[in-house]
Amino acid sequence: MMATVQSQQHFFEGAEKLSEWVKLLRVVRCEIISVTSNKDMDAYVLSESSMFVTKDRFILKTCGTTTLLSAVDYLLDLVKKKVGFDKVVDIFFSRKNFSRPELQHCVHQNFENEVSFCYSILSDGSAYTLGRINGDCWYLYTLEDEGVTHPDQTFELLMWDMCPDKMRIFTQEECKSGEEASQKSGIADIIPGIKIDDFLFDPCGYSMNGLLPGGYYITIHVTPEPHCSYVSFESNVPQESYHELIDKVLDVFRPGKFLMTIFANKASIARDTYKTLENQHTMKGYRRRDHQFCCFKNYTLTYTHYTKLSEGTQYSRPII
Numbered sequence: 001m002m003a004t005v006q007s008q009q010h011f012f013e014g015a016e017k018l019s020e021w022v023k024l025l026r027v028v029r030c031e032i033i034s035v036t037s038n039k040d041m042d043a044y045v046l047s048e049s050s051m052f053v054t055k056d057r058f059i060l061k062t063c064g065t066t067t068l069l070s071a072v073d074y075l076l077d078l079v080k081k082k083v084g085f086d087k088v089v090d091i092f093f094s095r096k097n098f099s100r101p102e103l104q105h106c107v108h109q110n111f112e113n114e115v116s117f118c119y120s121i122l123s124d125g126s127a128y129t130l131g132r133i134n135g136d137c138w139y140l141y142t143l144e145d146e147g148v149t150h151p152d153q154t155f156e157l158l159m160w161d162m163c164p165d166k167m168r169i170f171t172q173e174e175c176k177s178g179e180e181a182s183q184k185s186g187i188a189d190i191i192p193g194i195k196i197d198d199f200l201f202d203p204c205g206y207s208m209n210g211l212l213p214g215g216y217y218i219t220i221h222v223t224p225e226p227h228c229s230y231v232s233f234e235s236n237v238p239q240e241s242y243h244e245l246i247d248k249v250l251d252v253f254r255p256g257k258f259l260m261t262i263f264a265n266k267a268s269i270a271r272d273t274y275k276t277l278e279n280q281h282t283m284k285g286y287r288r289r290d291h292q293f294c295c296f297k298n299y300t301l302t303y304t305h306y307t308k309l310s311e312g313t314q315y316s317r318p319i320i
């Protein structure tokens, strides 16, 4: 979930900020493991994924059986009370369809419940499903009211049916620390110069946040268990074309399936990237199953879903 908030007042980082975030995360049912900062952004590795805070934007990514949407009311109260921000400029709540929805809190057991919940707090929003409603799909609730005018883009790769050899790296049997896993897997080389905060769970699982100057981040989360292997990659690093980044991430993880979403507003250098993906029927040993393009008021959104070509399959179109 990403929310952008504003007011006329100057933003001030209160000293008790950390304890306020701890309380907010308690509502969501997760904890802070580690914090890293640069002058533009605070990045938190959480027991269930990540949180990023800038002067006017809040990004919360959670997994497992957390109750992410319960953070919205709390957050809106908090920013109003602490810094006087009282207007939500944008909100994006998105997720892939769950493998086991019945294990979730009732609000998160289906998208209709989530939409009702979002609508009860921010009633101008719209809800969308991209992909196949009888297969893999991706849900989005977005407000998109005024939107931001500065360049803005978000790239996400959600991967599953992961390569077991790659996943072994993210276990305590194979690596002793997050840093070792970042190096051994090749994660450390995906975006050069990034300030990495990584964590290896016991007995397995891996999370990392990476920061670049200018408010740019990447975040990667790995669930290596073979019966439910899953990796997420997200970044707001601007690219005219995401092909090189996609190649690097696929090389590191070799998923069986992945879906990709790219949001870009008019001011972003990524605004035309959808054109370069239009005829990308295959890429790096993967075949496209679904491809959709949406024009929202302030953003374009590209959704695309690929699955691995089986051994010996002939490529019918050029491969990047």
Ligand SMILES: C[S@@+](CC[C@H](N)C(=O)[O-])C[C@H]1O[C@@H](n2cnc3c(N)ncnc32)[C@H](O)[C@@H]1O
Residues within 6 Å of the ligand: 047, 048, 049, 061, 062, 063, 064, 201, 202, 203, 204, 205, 206, 207, 221, 222, 223, 224, 225, 230, 231, 232
């Ligand atoms: C890295 S976390 C977050 C992954 C999340 N699916 C995502 O993409 O955002 C999940 C992985 O860490 C492991 N793990 C180990 N201890 C954990 C803990 N205390 N809390 C959450 N995950 C833990 C889980 O078994 C799983 O493999």
